[in-house]
Amino acid sequence: MSPTTTKPETGSQAAPTPSTSAYAAIEAGKPRMAWLRGSLQQLLAFASLIVIVAVFSFASPHFFTANNLVSILTAATVTGILALGTTFVIITGGIDLSIGTGMVLCGVMAGVFLTYLGLPLWAGVAATILFGGVIGLINGVNISVLGIPPFIATLGMMLIAAGLSLVISGTKPIYFSETPEFQSIMNLSIIPGIRFPLGVAIFIVMIIIAAVLLSRTILGRYTFSIGSNEAATALSGVNVRRWKIIIYTLSGLFVGLAGVLSASRLSSAQPTGGMGLELEAIAAVVIGGTSLQGGKGSIVGTVIGALIMAVLTNGLRIISVPQEWQSVAVGIVILVAVYLDMLRRRRA
Amino acid sequence: MSPTTTKPETGSQAAPTPSTSAYAAIEAGKPRMAWLRGSLQQLLAFASLIVIVAVFSFASPHFFTANNLVSILTAATVTGILALGTTFVIITGGIDLSIGTGMVLCGVMAGVFLTYLGLPLWAGVAATILFGGVIGLINGVNISVLGIPPFIATLGMMLIAAGLSLVISGTKPIYFSETPEFQSIMNLSIIPGIRFPLGVAIFIVMIIIAAVLLSRTILGRYTFSIGSNEAATALSGVNVRRWKIIIYTLSGLFVGLAGVLSASRLSSAQPTGGMGLELEAIAAVVIGGTSLQGGKGSIVGTVIGALIMAVLTNGLRIISVPQEWQSVAVGIVILVAVYLDMLRRRRA
């Protein structure tokens, strides 16, 4: 990271040595503008995304169409929402491996609330999101009060959630037969003409909420402080323990929402899967420039990261790259995009 | 981790402060004994393992039998070897997500070397292990020279390896028809009477090699030093860049060996799978007390972590816990085991 360092030895992130000055130079100045400027910088990282989009558009006439772009956004929605919540966790220096199977469990709970218990739509949806919050709360308590390292605490939760999904559902999908409108949460077309699904609109709203939370509220400030130096933050009189619980709970709420949307999309709560989704979401966060060491990151970056992943997957399919080559291509593009982004920052 | 810290706020890993005094009390003393004492302390963590074994032995007469214990060791071998290599990487503060699919790719390459190219057994095995080293080398260069964060660099490699396995194998398993003795690498029974496979013996040898490397060689010293403070290590004139490449390469060699053993065990190179294995291996490392923040860890711990995972999986199957409950149980036991271990250290 540390861009202008002249020492040859300290390549990577872990080097807390002098001079992250380029960043500083950009950041310096009136505080009112800081957010905008931060975003602009991210918009430069946007460059990778633009290039990828341009290449695919050139390669296939079917890529850059309204319908296909909406398909990409739809594909990005669920992972993207998971990634938004987990951005907060990662900025504190933590990690959340339970988001994938946690989401599946939330989907199952949506089925329980709406189909088995027959709650009205709004109540079932709210209960599901809150249930996600409870998963996050438990993670937060395990990490913050019991002191279990985040990786282990959320790994345990990942396994527990995976199992409970099967147990609660009886290893069968639950259908939303009582509330057929449930599926419109994700699928309802909200713009006449093109099929712009409500779920994508919800994703966009969540992006805005997450961005505001992270950059303009006390929660966001403490998120960065804790990730920057947890011990110093605690000694400054911040109730780090409580804030960490809040942050994991917040991530859990996003998981709950993702569970609602994915179940809504499939009109059913599928009790399996979810494993591996956490890596996808974390990858989106990290590709977006958020550091796993904590203290650095942004929502804009996460969104770009999620889009890069979704565009790559879609585009490679559109141009019919044989599937066994697709993951090779995704791997290489991720490496190159991140490398170029680092070069740019270093030069800036 | 900082085990004995009494500061409440800085529960988790981030607090590299004074007053880890109890720990100090245990560790202080003659250097000759340090290794033994470190191990003893780990052997206390062994307690969790013993308890788990005791519970299963009580629950089923089929658990504590020579054959089943060997089965457990066999099941632990491949993940365990991956975990050994990745322990080094994690102690430097890095991570290696490519070990799972990398291992699969190495298995496929074993098929290519032995079946397609018809190399003699020893040469094919050596070539496969070296191929693993090359994967690690590429990771190391990406991280150390290009400065790509370890998570991204190895995530990219994970995808690339997954794709290449399919491409190279033509999406079909490769069988070792030219070298039927290949399967004895893992399966050969070396103790008459019980089925004690050669693979397990190889695992034990690798444990010893890894332990010596980590605790008694300059490589191990720099591994800890880099993880403890990369910038200061570089300032002290250590060629951090080179050592990081070496450490990732080492991890790659372990991946290569794991690839040989898993292909040998299955008498075939399976081109799919491997995804998720990296989490298992990392979990073993972290359950064993190695911190993802770097600087702290041990091989004994990793072995115990791997055994805890293997015993749990096997024991739950032996006592016929319904499969959907198995992952719930594993999740809970991991949480409890790590929590108790932390309590113990805090009290000690």
Add this chain to the structure above:
Amino acid sequence: ASDGGAAGTEGGEGGDKPYVALVSKGFQHQFWQAVKAGAEQAAEEFDVEITFEGPDTEADVDQQIQQLQTALDKSPAAIGFAALDSQAAGPLLQQAKDSSIPVIAFDSGVDSDIPLTTAATDNLAAAAEAAEHMAEAIGHEGKVALVVHDQTSVTGQERRDGFVEYMEQNEPNIEIVDIQYGGGDQAKSADLAKAIISANPDLKGIYGSNEGSAIGVVQAVKELGIDPAELVVVGFDSGKAQMDAIRDGLMLGAITQNPVGIGYETVKAAVEALDGKELPETIDTGFYWYDASNIDDEEIQAVLYE
């Protein structure tokens, strides 16, 4: 050699009933749950104890081998096994033979002479039948694509190849434009079906090779708002979503196997083997094409599962 546990009445699970361990290719999916249900039904009928286990994904050969190993360590009276890779299981099957534990293969053949019999669906023929119905529905010409659940498993390959070979041999005017693999995950299959449809606006039909793939394709058609008359979807297996899609006209029809029958026949064969009866080489459990016209027939309803 393993400690005791020779064939006969000694159950590994403590009780007096014979214990039959079933190791399948999965356990989470509806299909496997139906197999399990059939096995349990037979267990009750023939008064044996069973366990049913399978790996988390059908790519996880290693996990299956471990489950088979554990099953063997429990000294069962008989084993039912659906191999992900026959050769990979070779040494363990040999071990079972050495311990005189009879092995019954199910779902797909085990490429070995150890299993006494195989209870399975002929996937190649089943996929060919799906292709035949597809060809008819699109008027024997145009582009079609496949969304397959798995690239490397025998079932995945057979259901792909059966379809492809039928088209190649019998339908010169039908072009297969794309084959993609979605791992049987519905959302992923939906996303990739959408990409296929976007890339081939004149596509006439898509075939989904298992429940998750087929429902994913239906989901894609729904999300893209395509007129079902213009894009023919055929599927495989059953499940409520697929049955609903057929009733709603979003899907032309699907092939269903007889999973309950597979499970039932496997346990039954195991019991017969324990009783020393002669077994046929294969037990074909059959498959059926169902669509809006026959979905409510009694014969079909018997093999469908929700």
Add this chain to the structure above:
Amino acid sequence: MTEQPAAATPLLDVEGVSKGFPGVQALADVRLELRHGEVLALVGENGAGKSTLMKLLAGIYTPDAGTFRLNGEVLAIEGPRHAQELGISIIHQEFNLMPDLTVAQNIFIGREHRAGGLFLDERALNRRAQDLFDRLGLALDPTQRVEQLTVAKQQMVEIAKALSFDAKVLIMDEPTAALNDAEVDVLFELIGRFRTPETGVIYISHRMEELSRISDRISVLRDGRYVGTRVTADTDPKEVISLMVGREIVGEQRPAPSHPDGEPVLSVRGLSTKHLLRDVGFDVRAGEILGFAGLMGAGRTEVARAIVGADRRESGQILVRGREVSISSPAEAAKLGIGYLSEDRKQLGVLLERSVRENIVLSSLRDYVSGLGFVRDSRIEATGRDYVQKLRIKTPSTAQLVRNLSGGNQQKVVIAKWLAKDCDVLIFDEPTRGIDVGAKEEIYALLRQLADQGKAIIMISSELPEVLRLSDRIAVMAEGRLTAVLDNAEATQENLMDYATRFSSEGTIAS
């Protein structure tokens, strides 16, 4: 080795050196001359460029312009290792230690003993370290892990490491900031022994009284420029200070003990901790500054941490305005109006990767939140700018990352953080660590002003003159016990030292 250079050739010659960072010209056309066998003191205000210059010499930065000569030969310093090979050894202002390694492993990192290729000979390494400590007269345990050492001991490790090189030029960047008088004596003796006709020492410090004891000449930097050099014997602190700051600083002498009978705001009764503290009890009254003196490891920091709940108390009561309170975390302490400024700036003080203003408002962030939970950035900026001016924090803007500030300016940021929060009781642990003379006076004035506003202040300091200068009353600790609480009037350096060594059977550092 080349021929002994002519007497006129300096050991180290720095000429026309410039170095800029974005927004800051840290050094402009600086010159410096270190002669054979001398100790050259380098002084200047916080942010004057001292550390930057030394980092250039250590090969950490490359200069924008200028030349370095060692014994007349032009140096092209390629990196830290190269600098060491050239004979330049440096003790950085901020520690560069590996907390998870042992003392011996830290000192010889990169120079390990190997028994046959790859294998380490840990025993030889420890023996070598022990030899070094014996030679230097330091009481360090080679096998102890560095993370268990106090700040002062970590400093001694850095010193031992620097001296373990066969260096010609030894650079010490504020080595005494974390040391008390006894330890400083040990250090000076070491410097005395290091100094030979072939070697030289560059010594950076803000403690004026040290300069006359140790240095031969004093060079002064101001705002990144070279101001001049004086022979120590021919100058006095007053002149040096005026060269440094370009104006005169008048520090008043001892305070008139003020508010002797304010009500006790914080009372501590029978405080003990598992490892060290035994039955510590005292009161701090509104309007007073209670100084804490003691040797390293006496337990002053531990008292403070135990009060605010950063460490667990074994027994004891804390009373705020006479009412017993239960404090189990610094957050609860802060809620009760008790703030603690820690002595370990880098680990426990600043958020290095965050901006100056964010650090300043960290403790008081709740005051900058609107009803809806939104943070008011314009008010944060105003506060940040206010303290940057008040404490003269040298930074291009309040958005600068704290990492890019000089050590002393980072310390000012930490102080500002607690000044910005309205606390009734403030516990300052080594608040002036690394702060220049001028700024010290300003901080003293601020502390006094806070006391005058009715706050109760505890000030832990290893500098006896500072304790004497500022405190209304002085508590002295030794080996975890309170040995005396003296009125300022009855306190002298001598009797403070006397109480501080009450129990001590052995010196902590010197052996």
